[in-house]
Amino acid sequence: MYEIIRALENDDIEVFYQPQVKLRNRKLVCVEALCRLQHPSLGLISPDKFIDKSEETDLIFHLTLNVIDKASTDWVAWYNQGIDITLSIYISPYVLKFSEFTDLFLTKVAELNITKNKIFLEVTESIIVDNYEVELEALSRLAIKGVTHGNTK
Structure with missing residues (x-):
């Protein structure tokens, strides 16, 4: 937990992008934002080593906002360079339980x-949430505002 807090405080959360390309014309259509924790001595740490720990606390909320901030800023830079693609961001269902998430995202x-x-x-399905009503309400509010979403395993 301490290392996640340290990474957030020191801006050591890195966002990498996996491209999605149309095979027919090899055109880049989307990038998936993937986060890594940059540790001072261990180097890059993959999310399978820290996401589950952050989901045990409110750290997942702060981590997700950090990734959204960085990824959306990068998207704007690409768009200003003429790269018109979709940005896909993974979020934990736990993030949706925070009522302020939808407003902060929008x-x-x-x-x-x-x-x-x-x-x-992309809402991850790796965990079972306690309150599907809260998750569905948040997703409905996002959909009404025009944000697309889906589930992934």
């Missing part, structure tokens, strides 16, 4: 003037 998208259909939120 505010960030509006501040950066990102077309909402250019961001796809």
Whole structure:
């Protein structure tokens, strides 16, 4: 837990991107934002080593906002260079239990003037949440505002 807190405080969460390309014309259509924790002595740490620990606390909320901030800022830079692609961001169902998540996400998208259909939120299914009603309400609010989302395993 300490290392996750340290990484957030020191801005040591790195975002990498996996491209999605249309095979027919080899055109880049989407990138998936993938986070890594940059440790001062261990180097890059993959999410399978820290996401589950962050889901045990509110750290998953802060980690997700950090990734959204970095990834959406990168998307704007690419768009300004003429690269018009969709940005896919994985989020834990635990993040959706925070009532402020939807508003913070929509505010960030509006501040950066990102077309909402250019961001796809992929809700991970690796865990079972306690309250599906809260998750569904958050996803419904995002969908009403034009944000697409889906589930992934």
